[in-house]
Structure formats: structure tokens, C-alpha cells
Amino acid sequence: MDGRRAKGERRRREIIDATLRVIERDGVAGVTHRVVAREAGVPTTATTYYFSSLDDLLVAALTTAAEDYVSQVLGLAGEALSTRDSAAALADLLAESAGPRRGRTIAEYELHLLAARRPALRPAARRWIEVMRELCRELFDDEAAFRALIAAVDGLMVEALVADEPPGVEDFRPVLEYLIGPRTRLPGPNPSGSPTVE
């Protein structure tokens, strides 16, 4: 075990965390070596030492953010989705993302858009969609049904971020109930391809 490497890994992680705070505050555009270094309390050269280029730093930071979010959703929402009403749990998650965690949410969607331009970020960007699929798959018998739900969740968030006032649970819930249905599990085969209730 090398004490130097351990300390290095710690510092590397601190730089990534600082980068995420900068993105939350100023957006991806605000990420520079100097700003990140100041935020992390390390000399400017530390960021270039651990990340060969600014692009590498961005990829690392946003990949980490995606992983953090995924594990959080898996922990919290996964539990909530299985024990509570699904639509209500999802509405809570959305309201939380649009309200208290708004800055972080904006940062995460900037990841999505950055991934559209930089292939290196795409696996990380897609991963949260896959996680949502895992979370929601068992709620649906129909492929189109949960693709619609997942897409709608993203769309509702994008919509919420440009609202003057962050929407609340009550704004999300009707749409989610419409997509999921008031009951946790939807009935079986549905030849028409449309959701039904009861």
C-alpha cells in the first residue's frame, strides 16, 4: 500500500468534487483549471497533473456525477418505488430534482447535452436511462409504456428547469399517474398498446 497513491487518489476525488460544485454554480462553461483549483484549495498545476487535459477533467467529473446519481436513485427511489405508490414516489423524486437539487439537476442535463457532442461521455449519460429502465421495467408489461414513462420523466424535468417557479409534487403527479396508473402494477397483456386502468 502506497501512501502517496492513496493521498493522490483522495486529491483526485477532491478535484472532481470541486469541479462538480463549479458546474452546479457556473455551468460547464465555468470550468477552468484555475477556478477548479481555487475551489478545491489546490494549486493550479494539480488539476493538470491529475487530468491531462481539461476535457479529461470534464469527462471524469461528469462520469462520477452520473454514477453518484445512479447509486442514489438505486438506494432511495428503489426502496420507495417498491414500498410506496410508484407515481407518488417518482413525483417526489422529480420535485426534489427541480427544487432543492435544481443546480445539480441542471449540471446533470448539461452532461447529457455534452455527451451529444462528445462520445466519451455517452456511456455515462446513457447509464441513468438504463437504471431507470431497471427500476421501472417491472411496472410495465408493455415496452412502449415504460419507454413513454422514462422519456416523459426526462421531458418533465427539462420543462421544469425553465419554469420561473419550480413545480411541486402536485404538478408532476397527475402526469405520472396517467402513465403508470393509480395502482402500482398495471394489468396484463394490452393488445391495443394503450394503457388501461382496472
Added chain:
Amino acid sequence: MDGRRAKGERRRREIIDATLRVIERDGVAGVTHRVVAREAGVPTTATTYYFSSLDDLLVAALTTAAEDYVSQVLGLAGEALSTRDSAAALADLLAESAGPRRGRTIAEYELHLLAARRPALRPAARRWIEVMRELCRELFDDEAAFRALIAAVDGLMVEALVADEPPGVEDFRPVLEYLIGPRTRLPGPNPSGSPTVE
């Protein structure tokens, strides 16, 4: 009629168009006075003459882009939606946005995210949602139903932009048919809040 003003307005519009091309190519981060001026074929000071700051230029460019898109959607899609199968028409629109118009679509979603940080952009960002509402409202009797559709359209686009290969019409169509129903107009009152067919 002042020939100078007319020429000025023309040049102003050329600068905006050049800005949009730069955004398509390099993203919002790539927009600088010098780059835009070079793209437009005007001296650097022209961009500062017509737009007091770089921020003003961004607001003007992205507002214009939103308006252009809105009028295009109103013209093309409005016609298609009324004369053809709605789901198919929307699927075409999405495939077009994710494929040939991919760069422009990315630019438009960067507008959305920028609007999350800058209130000046929010009206322009919200306008396209309102237009979609106008386009889709008559297809639905239920508020939640078309809110779900509009959100899903956004979500499908965000998802499509991080895919390695642009999805085609056949990828979008099942989801849209699920949300709209195979027929253009849905049946009347629907107490359960879920869409039904026939």
C-alpha cells in the same frame, strides 16, 4: 426609409445567423465575438456594435432560433398533423430532428439549459412548449394525456441525442402511438384519466 438602418438590420441578422451556425458546430461554449465575426465575414467590432455584450448576442441568437423553429413546426408539422396520422407525423419530426437536423437540435436544447440559468431566455424556451400544446391540445380530452405526450417528445429527443446511431422513425413510432393512440383523435370523456382506444 434609411438605407443605413436597413443595411444595419441585415447585418445584424447575418451576425445572428452566424452565431447559430457556430452554436451548431461548437456549442454555446464556442461562441466568441471573434469567432462569430469571422463566421459572418464582418470585423470583430461589428458584433459588439450590434450587441452590447456577448450575453445579448446569445439571447438574441437563441430567441431567433426558437422563433424560427416554432414557425417551421407550425407550418410543416401543423399541416402534417391535421392531414396525416398524428403519431407517424410526430415520429417523422423526431427522426428528422435526431438525424439530419441533429446539430440544430442540440443547439436548441442548449438553449433550454441555458434558459435554466438565465431568466432572459426562459420565455423563448417555453414558447416551443406552448406551441406543442397548441398543436396537440385538440388531440386530447385529458390534460395529463397531452402533458405526458409533450414531455415524452422532449425526453425521446434528449435520449436520441446521446445515442451512437440516430434513431429512426420506427424507434419513435410505437411510443408515440402508445401516447396518442393509433387513431388521430381519441374518444371523449375518460374518467379514469388513462387513454383508451375505441
Added chain:
DNA sequence: TCACTACTGGAACGATCGTCCCACAAGTTT
């Protein structure tokens, strides 16, 4: 014709950028 306004475009300012260089400290291995 002449003051006036709208527009043009070159030059330059200070600031900040990404990145490199290199001397040095700290920790590990032999």
C-alpha cells in the same frame, strides 16, 4: 453644401485562459 447620424474597422487594453517547465518535497524500495 453642411452638420448630423449610422455604421465601419483597425488597434490595443488588461484579464484570463490551457498548458508546459522544472526545482523541490515526500514517500517507497533496495
Added chain:
DNA sequence: AAACTTGTGGGACGATCGTTCCAGTAGTGA
């Protein structure tokens, strides 16, 4: 202890940034 690897951090390079200044051109109204 000596030789090494790994991490540290100050300083500086050239480039580019947003923005300002200002002399000059062209079109307009009196």
C-alpha cells in the same frame, strides 16, 4: 543511506478572450 517514484507548486509562455477607443466612411435631412 542511496536511488527511485510520486506528488507539489511556483512561475511563465503564447494565445485568446471581452471590450473599449477612435479615426474614418457613407448615407440622410436641412
